[in-house]
Amino acid sequence: MNAVWRKSLWVMLGASLIIFLSMGTRHGFGLFLFPMSQEFGWGREVFAFAMALQNLAWGLAQPFAGALADRLGARRTIVLGGLLYSSGLILMGFADTPLSLSLSAGLLIGLGLSGTSFSVILGVVGRALPPEKRSMGMGIASAAGSLGQFAMLPGTLGLIEWLGWAAALVVLGVLSTLMMPLTAMVKDKPLANTSGRKEQTLGEALHEACHHSGFWLLSFGFFVCGFQVVFIGVHLPSYLVDRNLPIVVATTALALVGLFNVFGTYIAGWLGGRYSKPRLLSGVYLLRALVITLYIALPVTAWTTYAFGIGMGLLWLSTVPLTNGAVATMFGVRNLSMLGGIVFLFHQLGSFLGGWLGGYLFDQTGSYDMVWYISIVLSFVAAALNWPIREQPVLRLQGVPA
Numbered sequence: 001m002n003a004v005w006r007k008s009l010w011v012m013l014g015a016s017l018i019i020f021l022s023m024g025t026r027h028g029f030g031l032f033l034f035p036m037s038q039e040f041g042w043g044r045e046v047f048a049f050a051m052a053l054q055n056l057a058w059g060l061a062q063p064f065a066g067a068l069a070d071r072l073g074a075r076r077t078i079v080l081g082g083l084l085y086s087s088g089l090i091l092m093g094f095a096d097t098p099l100s101l102s103l104s105a106g107l108l109i110g111l112g113l114s115g116t117s118f119s120v121i122l123g124v125v126g127r128a129l130p131p132e133k134r135s136m137g138m139g140i141a142s143a144a145g146s147l148g149q150f151a152m153l154p155g156t157l158g159l160i161e162w163l164g165w166a167a168a169l170v171v172l173g174v175l176s177t178l179m180m181p182l183t184a185m186v187k188d189k190p191l192a193n194t195s196g197r198k199e200q201t202l203g204e205a206l207h208e209a210c211h212h213s214g215f216w217l218l219s220f221g222f223f224v225c226g227f228q229v230v231f232i233g234v235h236l237p238s239y240l241v242d243r244n245l246p247i248v249v250a251t252t253a254l255a256l257v258g259l260f261n262v263f264g265t266y267i268a269g270w271l272g273g274r275y276s277k278p279r280l281l282s283g284v285y286l287l288r289a290l291v292i293t294l295y296i297a298l299p300v301t302a303w304t305t306y307a308f309g310i311g312m313g314l315l316w317l318s319t320v321p322l323t324n325g326a327v328a329t330m331f332g333v334r335n336l337s338m339l340g341g342i343v344f345l346f347h348q349l350g351s352f353l354g355g356w357l358g359g360y361l362f363d364q365t366g367s368y369d370m371v372w373y374i375s376i377v378l379s380f381v382a383a384a385l386n387w388p389i390r391e392q393p394v395l396r397l398q399g400v401p402a
Helices: 003-026 028-042 044-072 074-090 098-116 120-126 131-163 165-179 181-185 202-210 213-243 247-272 277-297 302-315 319-331 336-365 368-385
Strands: none
Touching: 003 074, 003 098, 003 131, 003 368, 028 044, 028 131, 028 165, 028 213, 028 247, 044 074, 044 098, 044 120, 044 213, 044 319, 044 336, 074 098, 074 120, 074 165, 074 181, 074 213, 098 120, 120 131, 120 319, 120 336, 131 165, 131 247, 131 319, 165 181, 202 213, 202 247, 202 319, 213 247, 213 277, 213 319, 213 336, 213 368, 247 277, 247 302, 247 319, 277 302, 277 319, 277 368, 302 368, 336 368
């Protein structure tokens, strides 16, 4: 193994560990909805709004975090994000009003996630690997986030049952500080301009992407992904409690989502290196529509929920390496974190709507049925949006060696 490959693998390992902690912790937030709402007498919209605000803050900050990582390197961005993330978790443990919950779980954690999650981390991986390995590498890094979900969800539930929800959040906040020393492994720096051509500015990159129809189609399709995963991640535990199933069923189902997403994201990354990523995205969204339809059409039991977790797990974040890989193919990797961050902003707008609308419609109707139906319709919309995208480099990159 030559020195370049060793460095690339070292960077990918560090990036994977950071996203393991970041996403593994985040996917357990739904377990706090019921105990916090019950203790303070809140309707579910209070917690749902805080989670929606988290996703909105994450999305709005992501392009700026990505631009910072593209220009100054990712290490400073990750350190700042890790500090905000851990502070938000600890303060969430002391939240006792809707405002304090929104500021800690919503604003601080959302800003922290912008520096410690997919757009920044996958930008690092994209710059560290050669083009033919890029899609697979992004799949592996994305799978690390899912492995964190699988490993940390049971641990989060155990902490809540052992210490109570407040102390559990403080412990998770302390654990998340490990993301900062892990940046020593992520030796990412801005790409040097070796082509002899004038380097593309941020403004030029934005202008180029915003005048490309494929960029907008990818963005609007990613909106649907955010809507679905946040609605399910935040509200599935309460949906099952309403049906008199123990909370461990929801924890197991979400852990299965994380476990099988390890395979799903890896397979998506592997396939993305061989076939059209937009066409693969259309297939993912159509399969999501099928899985959700079967789940709500059949009786909701522990076993159908586990099957749902497996099915959704295979499709959960498989959109991430395909979407980011398509952006890298079309526009190159020089501004990948920023452009990926803009696409991810649409994902987070969908996340805001999915998280908040789940709580709002439940409080209004006493049921989550309407949101399930909306999720199915949106799957077909996303499949239609991704299908016509032409995955080829922009004119600026055509004929230029990788």
